[in-house]
Amino acid sequence: MSERAGVEVRLENLVRRYGTVTALDGLSLTLAPGELVALLGPSGCGKTTALRLLAGLEEADQGRIVIGGNDVTGLPTNRRNIGMVFQAYSLFPHMVAWENVAFGLQMRHVGTAERKKRALETLELVGLGKFAYRYANQMSGGQQQRVALARALAINPQVLLLDEPLSALDAKVRSRLRDEIRRVQLEVGITTLFVTHDQEEALAIADRVGVMQAGKLEQLGPPTLVYSRPATPFVADFVGLTNRMAGTVRGGAVEVRGASIPLVHPDTPDGPATALVRPEAVTLAGNADGESGPLTGTVIAVAFLGAVSRVTVDLGDTTVLAQLPTSAASQHPAGSRVRLELRSDPVLVQREETAPVAS
């Protein structure tokens, strides 16, 4: 398969309503050539709607879609030159794998010999050359999705759209296929929009992650930035775990249980607020038998997650999650008294549940 340069994709002020429900509320998003952007968000946030509008499977009530400089807003799906992998298994059951992959080429009037050759090549690209003569019901879910990926790529599309392609697979296959998709995407260099509700998936695979809520893009940025510097409390809440700790904003920092933590938005007005602290920003300073203090509590649970463990500490009036290496966590079994420390990573604060403080 030859290398090819991706194209720029622009979604401009897209609006989509279903009756009284606004699924997309003025979404604007630009994908750079060859970039993989993951749209992340809870069910009903509009991420799939955005992808379906880009695919042409639905029509926007307002806005424009530009692919490679061409306005494709009014074009039907079959004339947009996009490749799409669906959440549900979508291989044509009456065709073997290579015929599935060759279907799009046939629609483009490629000759029989040439389309078989290209189909087999594309199957090789996704590591399924040996499965070319299998029907969908003779392949596992992961294999089917890889054939679907090959089918989407075989037509040399301008854009690749991935609609939660891993959600029906078990964890191990999902992780492997996720890496496989990224490898192929980088190899082919195609501009890709990946929709998922799985934050780990989005953070692991994407060049940039867009977090959506209620039809709007809350934040768009590199995975590390979205995770470490969430733009809004919703992003902080949705991407990764967050401790909500009562505190007071004063002079560009928030005081939480005697500790002062800098703010992501230092211009936040003074006053009481809830600080959103990541579990990995909480460390266990040591045993605190017989001690008392605002950051002293009792370990009530230790969840083993492999290399790291998550420790739940009861501070009396609230519980706090701390994430630390398993070797460190093992020194604090359930029931032991510990003293917490809060790292001085900048945090977001929230005035009330319904009124987030964000610039």
Add this chain to the structure above:
Amino acid sequence: MALARSVQRTRRLKLQAFRIAVFALAAVFFLIPLSAMVEFSTRANNGSRTLEYWQSITTYPEMTDAIVASLQLAVITSLVMLVLLVPTMVWVRLKLHRLNRIVEFICLLPLTIPAIVLVVGLFPMYIWLGTNLSDSILTLALAYVVLVLPYCYRALDAGLGAIDVKTLTEAARSLGAGWFTVMWRIIVPNISNAILNATLLSVALVLGEYTIANNLLYNNLQVELVHLGRASAGTSIAVAVGSLFFAFVLLVAIAFVGGRPRRMRGDPVAAVAGPLQASQA
């Protein structure tokens, strides 16, 4: 271990015996009347065996015409039904899901209307058709399409319910397929069994239809059989057995042609090995 195996074996044998008993009962139920009909149609007045009634079928030209007309009606009805029903049902599933119940209700409605009532309703239309367009027996196909609608709807609905029409259609569209290609290359091959079942039902219903044809004064196979029965009971029964046998052969042929299992195309090793259990990717 050995005890469990023995219990399992006994259970399997009992199940096998039950199956054979049910099959034998069903065979007796169907074969006794058929054997009686064959016996009657080959019995001469003096009690000896004869093929006179069977041979005399060809001497009734109306019968040949009626058989041909019924077969033509079966083909036309099946085709019109499929052309009407398959795209409509697919479109409703894809674009007008809210209308699904209404379409189902309309398609099942003829089940609740007795054939004689249907005739009363259709009669003025057939008078108009006969006067202005054609009085050919083939116009009966219009009424028969209505008649077979509920049965064919159910068969096709089951077929469409077994596949993910929306995803397959969207996948094909995203690969560049137009609507006709989607229908012909993707949907139809995947509901071929349902189409076959609907066709079988349609053919069987049309070949066995009497009330509408008789009351609208058309002579199809069943009407001619009744006429013939009044003139010669032996010939009438011979035709009945013959038409049953013909319908049976026809249905088996359609089922055989349409229901052939898939092969592993182009992969001799896999073809020999048969379907393999897929390992996780």
